[in-house]
Amino acid sequence: MAKPISTETQNEAMKVAKATQKPGQAKEQTKLIALGIEKGIAEYKKQQKSKARDRDKSRKQDIKAKARAAESEVNEDVDVESNSKGHLLPWGLLIISWLGFIGYIVIK
Numbered sequence: 692m693a694k695p696i697s698t699e700t701q702n703e704a705m706k707v708a709k710a711t712q713k714p715g716q717a718k719e720q721t722k723l724i725a726l727g728i729e730k731g732i733a734e735y736k737k738q739q740k741s742k743a744r745d746r747d748k749s750r751k752q753d754i755k756a757k758a759r760a761a762e763s764e765v766n767e768d769v770d771v772e773s774n775s776k777g778h779l780l781p782w783g784l785l786i787i788s789w790l791g792f793i794g795y796i797v798i799k
Contacts, residue, residue: 696729700736704728 708725 696733700729700732701725704732
């Protein structure tokens, strides 16, 4: 079901049709021209709305992609920090155990 064309669009189309009216042109012809112009305006508005929706979708996708990228960078930073701390733990335990072993042998 087609949406009815607004009166603003109809008035605009009639103004354009009257502005381009040729001498001796019948009112019926002018009305037909105005109807064609109305349809053109309505189609143009549909296209512009569609383009606006597409731009919105694209913009939202860009925002989501940037958010995901920032989130992954934060996660990578956390992983690097936890890996560096986790890397020191085994070495620290090894050194403490060797010091304990050497201390046990020296005291004995």
